Amino acid sequence: MQDYHGYHVSWISGTLMFGILQGVCVVMADQKTVMLHRATGSSLDFQPEYPNGTVSFAEWKFNEEHFADYTSNRNYSFPASQFSGRLKGNHDKVGVTVQKLQPQDSGVFSVVADGPRGQVPTQIFKVYIEDPITAVQIEKNQTWKVATNSCNVDVKCAALGAESVSYLWSGYKTASGAQLQFSLSPAEGAVTLNCTAANNVSSSSAAETLSCSIEQPKTGTISNELFYLSTIHHRL
Structure with a gap:
């Protein structure tokens, strides 16, 4: 639980709850989950839906492991991770792009962001990387x-x-x-x-x-005659 401007703020099952002295106001700010499928070797551009000016800091995670940061001056930092050398920042959208995707990149990506008024809803991307048909x-x-x-x-x-x-x-x-x-x-x-x-x-x-063609199987009589003629020809 965190304090923001006199409010007690906690995240419970994706719901932002404000505890106010005069009562309790529950604001539904559910986490948004998006499922994405991509081919091995392709790129994936993550674009969280945050209105302009609402995010001052964002932290990107993959399976709860931190791999990227964004600050309000549109700067990115990329700590060492399995994506090192494959990341690009989308400076206008608070997003990141993962290049040269591999099957081991399948998992849960999430972005936790803070703005001038405190924490904004977490956005989650469930990603599945598959090999394409050759x-x-x-x-x-x-x-x-x-x-x-x-x-x-x-x-x-x-x-x-x-x-x-x-x-x-x-x-x-x-x-x-x-x-x-x-x-x-x-x-x-x-x-x-x-x-x-x-x-x-x-x-x-x-x-x-x-197509289907009629087969004419050889009978035993025909086979014997062919063998007999072949034998005579050989003797001649």
């Missing part, structure tokens, strides 16, 4: 089924370089999920199947053209 591949396998005079098709979509990926099929078939199975007849000709893979920071697509 490529998408479609694997296919199809077999001819005599009973149905059609092909059983099994396709699988795989995204390279990323995790937590969702898949969406379009074109000849519409579905979700990495794997898709269906039947394709020769009469349908060539069909195109598209797979789009996506995560929170990227998306990429691949296409595959499929």
Whole structure:
């Protein structure tokens, strides 16, 4: 608890409470939490929403570890941290920019600020850094089924370089999920199947053209005749 101009000020669960001798006035000044997703190698510009002239000092933290300070004369200081060499100050917005993001930069960023009238609401940024998708591949396998005079098709979509990926099929078939199975007849000709893979920071697509042809398996009689003719030709 801190004293500001005769008021007792405390932060409880994100609510600023003023204790006044004549009574109690509770001012809701909830912490603002923003969720952000960024790709590995990109930059993230933190811009807290403070009106001009309301902040005289701000302290930036990452997972409760101090990594940057801002003062009212628009100067920044950057103590040694995991972000050393990757920070820039946004002098007009009290913000900071973290460059060349890495997966270990995922976590909770917060800015605690003071102004002419005391502490202002803390702003929190929950950040998730993910690897982007580098490529998408479609694997296919199809077999001819005599009973149905059609092909059983099994396709699988795989995204390279990323995790937590969702898949969406379009074109000849519409579905979700990495794997898709269906039947394709020769009469349908060539069909195109598209797979789009996506995560929170990227998306990429691949296409595959499929067709089903009638297979003519060789019978035992034909195989024997071919073998016999081949033997005669060899003897000649």
